[in-house]
Amino acid sequence: xxxxxxDDEQDVKTLFLQRFRKEIRKxxxxxxxxxxxxxxxxxxxxxxxxxxxILSDINMPGMSGLQLLEIIKKDFVTPPPIVMxxxxxxxxxxxxxxxxxxxxxxxxxxxxxxxxxDKLMQNL
Amino acid sequence: xxxxIKHIRHLFQNKQNSFWVCLLSLxxxxxxxxxxxxTDVEALIESVSQQxxxxxxDSTQVYKNMFKSVRLSKQVKDKxxxxxxxxxxxxxxxxNVTLDSTLYYLEKAQTxxxxxxxxxxxxxxxxxxxxxxxxxxxxxxxxxxDFKALKIYENINDQKGIAECxxxxxxxxxxxxxxxxxxxxxxxAIEIQKQLNVPKxxxxxxxxxxxxxxxxxxxxxxLENISSAITVLENAGISKVSxxxxxxxxxxxxxxxxxxxxxxxxxxxxxxxxTEHNAYNGVYxxxxxxxxxxxxxxxxxKALPYTLEAIEMMKKSGxxxxxxxxxxxxxxxxxxxxxxxxxxEYERLHSKMISDDSQEMIAQLESELQAKYESDKKDxxxxxxxxxxxxxxxxxLLYIGIAVLLGFFLFAMYFTMKNIRKKREALTKLNTExxxxxxxxxxxxxxxxxxxxxxxxxxxxxxxxxxMASLGELTAxxxxxxxxxLNFVNNFSEVSVEMIDEMKVELDKGDIEEVRAVxxxxxxxxxxxLHHGKRADDIVKGMLQHSRINTGTKEPTDLNKLTDEYFxxxxxxxxxxxxxxxxxxxxxxDESIKTVNIVPQDIGRVxxxxxxxxxxxxxxxxxxTTSTYYKPKVSVSTEKLEDKIIIAIKDNGNxxxxxIIDKIFQPFFTxxxxxxxxxxxxxxxxxxxxxxxxxxxxxxxxxxxTQFKIILPIKNTKDV
Numbered sequence: 001x002x003x004x005x006x007d008d009e010q011d012v013k014t015l016f017l018q019r020f021r022k023e024i025r026k027x028x029x030x031x032x033x034x035x036x037x038x039x040x041x042x043x044x045x046x047x048x049x050x051x052x053x054i055l056s057d058i059n060m061p062g063m064s065g066l067q068l069l070e071i072i073k074k075d076f077v078t079p080p081p082i083v084m085x086x087x088x089x090x091x092x093x094x095x096x097x098x099x100x101x102x103x104x105x106x107x108x109x110x111x112x113x114x115x116x117x118d119k120l121m122q123n124l
Numbered sequence: 125x126x127x128x129i130k131h132i133r134h135l136f137q138n139k140q141n142s143f144w145v146c147l148l149s150l151x152x153x154x155x156x157x158x159x160x161x162x163t164d165v166e167a168l169i170e171s172v173s174q175q176x177x178x179x180x181x182d183s184t185q186v187y188k189n190m191f192k193s194v195r196l197s198k199q200v201k202d203k204x205x206x207x208x209x210x211x212x213x214x215x216x217x218x219x220n221v222t223l224d225s226t227l228y229y230l231e232k233a234q235t236x237x238x239x240x241x242x243x244x245x246x247x248x249x250x251x252x253x254x255x256x257x258x259x260x261x262x263x264x265x266x267x268x269x270d271f272k273a274l275k276i277y278e279n280i281n282d283q284k285g286i287a288e289c290x291x292x293x294x295x296x297x298x299x300x301x302x303x304x305x306x307x308x309x310x311x312x313a314i315e316i317q318k319q320l321n322v323p324k325x326x327x328x329x330x331x332x333x334x335x336x337x338x339x340x341x342x343x344x345x346x347l348e349n350i351s352s353a354i355t356v357l358e359n360a361g362i363s364k365v366s367x368x369x370x371x372x373x374x375x376x377x378x379x380x381x382x383x384x385x386x387x388x389x390x391x392x393x394x395x396x397x398x399t400e401h402n403a404y405n406g407v408y409x410x411x412x413x414x415x416x417x418x419x420x421x422x423x424x425x426k427a428l429p430y431t432l433e434a435i436e437m438m439k440k441s442g443x444x445x446x447x448x449x450x451x452x453x454x455x456x457x458x459x460x461x462x463x464x465x466x467x468x469e470y471e472r473l474h475s476k477m478i479s480d481d482s483q484e485m486i487a488q489l490e491s492e493l494q495a496k497y498e499s500d501k502k503d504x505x506x507x508x509x510x511x512x513x514x515x516x517x518x519x520x521l522l523y524i525g526i527a528v529l530l531g532f533f534l535f536a537m538y539f540t541m542k543n544i545r546k547k548r549e550a551l552t553k554l555n556t557e558x559x560x561x562x563x564x565x566x567x568x569x570x571x572x573x574x575x576x577x578x579x580x581x582x583x584x585x586x587x588x589x590x591x592m593a594s595l596g597e598l599t600a601x602x603x604x605x606x607x608x609x610l611n612f613v614n615n616f617s618e619v620s621v622e623m624i625d626e627m628k629v630e631l632d633k634g635d636i637e638e639v640r641a642v643x644x645x646x647x648x649x650x651x652x653x654l655h656h657g658k659r660a661d662d663i664v665k666g667m668l669q670h671s672r673i674n675t676g677t678k679e680p681t682d683l684n685k686l687t688d689e690y691f692x693x694x695x696x697x698x699x700x701x702x703x704x705x706x707x708x709x710x711x712x713x714d715e716s717i718k719t720v721n722i723v724p725q726d727i728g729r730v731x732x733x734x735x736x737x738x739x740x741x742x743x744x745x746x747x748x749t750t751s752t753y754y755k756p757k758v759s760v761s762t763e764k765l766e767d768k769i770i771i772a773i774k775d776n777g778n779x780x781x782x783x784i785i786d787k788i789f790q791p792f793f794t795x796x797x798x799x800x801x802x803x804x805x806x807x808x809x810x811x812x813x814x815x816x817x818x819x820x821x822x823x824x825x826x827x828x829x830t831q832f833k834i835i836l837p838i839k840n841t842k843d844v
Contacts, residue, residue: 009608019615093706109608109611110614
């Protein structure tokens with residue numbers, strides 16, 4: 001299964017590639033990157049019917065992570081992707097909104113990469 | 125449809141009172157044979173009544189005869205005859221639709237009858253009056269007249285009269301659309317009339333009841349009643365022409381029941397009888413109705429000739445009540461038959477009648493307005509007169525005042541002369557006192573100067589504290605902004621440590637290729653660490669710049685970038701303080717704006733202040749609103765015009781109340797709870813924008829939004 005990371009910070013890509021370099025080399029994890037909600041939707045459209053895990057930031061300029069989540073849960077149902085939300089604010093409202101919109105998991109920044117790795121492995 | 129039934133009904137109703145006149149006249153004609161002069165007069169009155177009933181013949185001759193009967197009745201000094209003569213005149217005018225004259229003659233008849241006990245004539249007078257008011261559509265006055273007649277009949281226990289009043293009530297209520305009440309009155313009339321031998325009256329009650337039931341859509345019952353009316357009339361052997369209108373009503377009921385063939389059969393009967401008896405109003409009503417039924421069946425070919433003939437007859441008869449709708453029907457039929465020229469012609473006639481009606485109404489309104497205007501003018505004249513009177517009074521008072529003053533002055537002068545000497549002595553004493561006073565003043569002056577200095581210091585302190593307050597707002601935002609680069613620094617450092625361990629392993633293995641690859645990655649990581657470190661550094665520098673003492677020097681500044689930075693800082697600042705706070709942010713920057721010559725710290729402070737206020741407003745609304753639909757939103761836009769730049773900051777909070785809108789730029793004015801705001805934010809912002817030769821404007825709508833606009837002039841092209 002592919003993992004699509006959505007974040008407006010370009011260096012997140014570099015960081016993920018470094019952090020998971022062993023898993024990537026062993027072909028345990030397969031990452032794709034999008035730098036905005038809009039770009040993420042384009043990517044998803046181009047790979048229809050493929051199982052995906054999405055890891056998305058909430059605070060992004062333009063389409064927010066929550067808006068992206070809503071669209072994904074509504075429009076991409078076969079197969080339904082797993083969506084994990086990441087945000088700097090672990091506040092109740094964001095958490096509840098994300099849950100209500102059907103988010104499968106919720107992580108707060110700074111990301112604990114060990115925990116994230118466990119979660120990813122578990123889901124795959 | 126309702127309109128049509130009413131109007132047709134209206135055509136038929138005038139005849140009833142003539143019936144009365146006839147009966148009474150006959151009665152009196154017989155009785156007064158013995159009296160010489162009176163007999164002739166009575167005969168004359170009787171013939172007039174007859175002619176009035178028939179409604180045709182030589183109208184001018186009838187009119188002459190009526191005046192003759194008035195004259196003769198006066199000669200024989202017979203009040204009863206005189207009253208009847210006046211009533212005949214009233215009825216004539218009623219038939220000629222000159223209703224004001226009708227009311228005039230009724231008044232005369234009433235005066236004549238005043239001291240008499242001719243109760244039936246009195247009652248009849250009220251009933252003619254009722255008809256006149258009904259024709260003028262003054263239904264409440266008509267009702268009043270009817271009740272007066274009813275009271276007289278009740279006093280003399282005249283059952284027939286009582287029943288007739290009920291029937292008429294039923295009719296009046298029909299025109300006032302109180303159909304249920306109307307039907308009830310008719311039922312009461314029917315019950316009385318069944319006991320008496322009055323087939324025409326009984327049939328009329330049945331027919332009126334049927335009309336009311338038709339409007340109540342009780343078609344079966346209406347049918348039953350109209351059929352009863354017809355049966356009663358037939359059994360009594362009453363002439364067919366009196367039955368004709370009942371056929372018409374039955375036709376109307378069938379039409380509503382969509383029994384179109386039955387309806388046409390009824391209308392045909394009505395048409396036949398009316399034609400035989402030259403009763404034109406019956407003829408064109410029947411024709412118009414047949415045309416209408418064919419139209420309802422979309423049988424335009426057949427409908428058209430009927431409608432056209434009805435129109436011609438209505439025009440001839442001068443009764444144009446139903447003309448308008450028949451023009452419309454004709455136009456519709458022509459259109460359905462693709463004869464557009466004719467359709468247009470009739471449409472024009474239709475429109476013209478509508479416009480004539482409107483103009484009549486306008487003329488009436490204008491005359492009312494004129495009357496009102498004149499009465500207003502009269503009031504004005506009275507006011508002007510009042511004003512003149514009060515002015516004259518004032519002038520009188522002034523003269524008196526002047527006289528009193530003069531007296532006072534003379535008196536005062538005498539005393540002044542006397543005092544001057546005393547004063548000179550006092551003056552020297554005063555001079556010494558003044559010197560002493562001056563010393564005291566100098567002292568207090570020094571004190572004032574000192575407290576002014578103190579105030580200035582306090583003001584500076586206050587400004588500084590406002591700066592610190594906004595710094596406080598910034599700090600949280602800045603903390604968040606720094607968090608992101610710090611995360612990168614930490615993450616890349618951690619991963620680099622891991623990679624160095626890896627590199628060592630590869631070195632031991634002697635895999636130089638792999639070592640090179642890892643070292644390349646390491647270099648990249650360290651560059652990232654440096655990059656994000658610098659990013660954090662810039663943010664801290666920005667913060668220091670904000671709190672730095674203002675140098676007041678303008679420098680070219682990227683206004684969009686400045687605005688966006690403070691937008692984010694204000695938002696994140698609030699988010700960091702209150703995690704549950706959330707708002708939709710909208711930005712719309714005019715990319716044609718490059719750099720603007722401003723004092724960046726100052727403008728930044730204004731922008732930050734406006735954003736903080738906006739977020740406070742939406743948060744406040746969110747916390748008090750009960751609506752779950754409210755979505756806090758703050759938007760910012762920049763726009764470059766020819767000679768100025770506008771920064772607009774808008775929130776969808778509850779707006780600024782009208783009573784405080786004038787105060788918001790005053791120093792120390794705040795709506796925030798004590799300790800939450802210094803009340804200097806907007807006042808300082810205002811001063812800063814003034815110092816830039818710009819404007820700070822506010823627009824707000826209660827419960828909807830507030831928008832602040834910073835308008836900065838750009839003097840020349842170098843600014844941008």
